[in-house]
Amino acid sequence: MIEASCHCGAIRIAISERPKRLTSCNCSLCHRLGTLWAYYRPDQVTITHGAGIAVPYIQGDRTLKMFHCPTCGCTTHWEAMDQEADRMAVNARLMDPIEIATIPIRRFDGALTWTYLD
Numbered sequence: 001m002i003e004a005s006c007h008c009g010a011i012r013i014a015i016s017e018r019p020k021r022l023t024s025c026n027c028s029l030c031h032r033l034g035t036l037w038a039y040y041r042p043d044q045v046t047i048t049h050g051a052g053i054a055v056p057y058i059q060g061d062r063t064l065k066m067f068h069c070p071t072c073g074c075t076t077h078w079e080a081m082d083q084e085a086d087r088m089a090v091n092a093r094l095m096d097p098i099e100i101a102t103i104p105i106r107r108f109d110g111a112l113t114w115t116y117l118d
């Protein structure tokens with residue numbers, strides 16, 4: 001079990017297992033947000049506080065909702081627009097830095113090729 005919390009603590013997320021790797025994406029949105037993604041199945045993730053207040057942002061191709069805290073502004077997670085999707089992601093920047101310090105980070109080229117660069 002690992003936890004993620006926005007800066008003010010209004011949104012808290014409990015995840016069944018520590019991520020094995022993290023992804024840094026350079027798409028137009030992730031690049032600006034500075035997020036570090038840990039991917040999970042939705043059944044591995046529980047929003048324990050603030051699920052109702054998380055603000056969604058839906059961009060261009062409408063494939064996912066990017067959520068942030070309305071109080072402190074931290075990007076918390078994304079969910080697929082497709083209800084059947086088996087993938088979502090939590091922003092690992094909201095996890096304890098010591099917990100994730102040794103987890104490898106992969107660079108994903110979401111801007112152009114949609115492939116990992118390493």
Ligand SMILES: [Zn+2]
Binds near residue numbers: 006009070071072074
């Ligand atoms: Zn907050």
